[in-house]
Amino acid sequence: MPQVTFRISRGSTHQDSQFVDYQTDITEGMVVLDAVHQIQEESAPDLACRWNCKAGKCGSCSAEINGKPRLMCMTRMDTIPTDQPVTIEPMKAFPRIRDLVTDVSWNYEVKKRIKKFKPRKPDAPDGTWRMQQVDVDRVQEFRKCIECFLCQNVCHVLRDHHKHDEFSGPRHYVYTAALEMHPLDTEDRIKDVKDEQNIGYCNITKCCTKVCPEHITITDNAIIPLKERVGDEFYDPVRKLFRIFRPGK
């Protein structure tokens, strides 16, 4: 296979970065992360990139390949055009540490503020619970999340409007939905979803769903159901009326 040009964004901040071109040989079966490693070996030993598993499971190697948020280790070279330079950039919605590495710690802070799992009293005297598979089917989809934060990166509320202070982002709606829909959970997070996580900023453009490497149907299965639950509690005039007349409920 031929020599391919990679146009890699380098720098220690987004504001102060530049593209540098590197050539390397591509052989059959290579993924973009292999090419980056080869470039480190051949011509740029100081090129920073983060990775761990090379199996699409640790969520470390998130980047933007030809402008699309992808895992570098899961993007095969034969799926992208190589007759023109392949651009590789770091995620844009988080501060850059260096080259392809960004600081995603904001996500961990946000997650800490979401109310934790609060199970009902154990079903059995030995302190265990009983659940039916059918009751956890929905939640299991959300548990596939590898926290690559590609969905956060592509979401325009963070990426373009920088609402990091107000908006928790799709990854955290997936997390909240997993807790809210859990058959054992007794906590109520709906008010927080509206007022703290500000789900109203999401305009359901589904970019998060499109980039999720775990194929989680983020918008349809997590965000919209949460928006509907917020609707039940805050935007349904008839339900509000019922609540006035049946206060205890």
Next chain:
Amino acid sequence: MSRTNISLPQRSFGETSRIDAWWSQPLIVFLGLLAFVVYSTWAAFQGAHYSFGAYLSPMYSPLFFEAYEHAATGHALFGDWPKWLPAAVIGIPLTPAFLILWAPGGFRFTCYYYRGAYYKAFWGDPSNCGVGEWRKGYRGERWFPLVFQNIHRYFLYFAILFIFVLTYDAFMAMWHAPDGMTYAQAKTDSVLNFGIKVGTLVLIINPILLGGYTFGCHSLRHLIGGFMDKFSGNSGRKKAYDCVSCLNRGHAKWAWASLIWVGFTDLYVRLCSMGVWTDWTIIG
């Protein structure tokens, strides 16, 4: 939310490293929706050619009154345009279409799929995924007026009623007036004859596509079972939820198919009524 000092550069409009034709999808959506809005607004203003024999255009159904000074078509529920309703408001003609179009119009406008689609195509919010926006400020659906998108479920209730109305219209499209008689006359005299024509099929397909769209609504999915955290012990609800979920997976496709077909059905009825198209008989 957590306060971390995140300082990121403001991206400029259209800024992207994408090399695919990212503009093509929003452009198609823009042109498609614009074409429908222009056509349906024009059709609603006509107040004529909204029925042809047994067929009633879905843009005029249910037909409460005939259009102002329009001859009886046999479809109006309450007869002629009433005296207490003005024929025009500040010079803009009022037709029977305007009495009902707010319901399907509002349903589509507040539909989760269309919202995502027109925010991209019309507002550039964003134009496509990973493409820089032209606007600096952003309020999303948190404030007036877009916070009203949350009443989608109320439009859903009307939309379900419309499915019944349009199914009735499809059934009535199988019963035609004998030659030499107007449909209104034949209906009053109860002398309608069974027959399947091309128009009958057009009117039958319409509620099927609309049903696929309406019964795959995200709000319905929530109301029918999605609000629950536990399905076990309630297999009826689970089945209903699965059915809606199944239609919901293709919601965008149903949305387009039903939209195009509503427009086409109106066009078919209109052109037959104008004598441009001939309504061929298949059976009967």
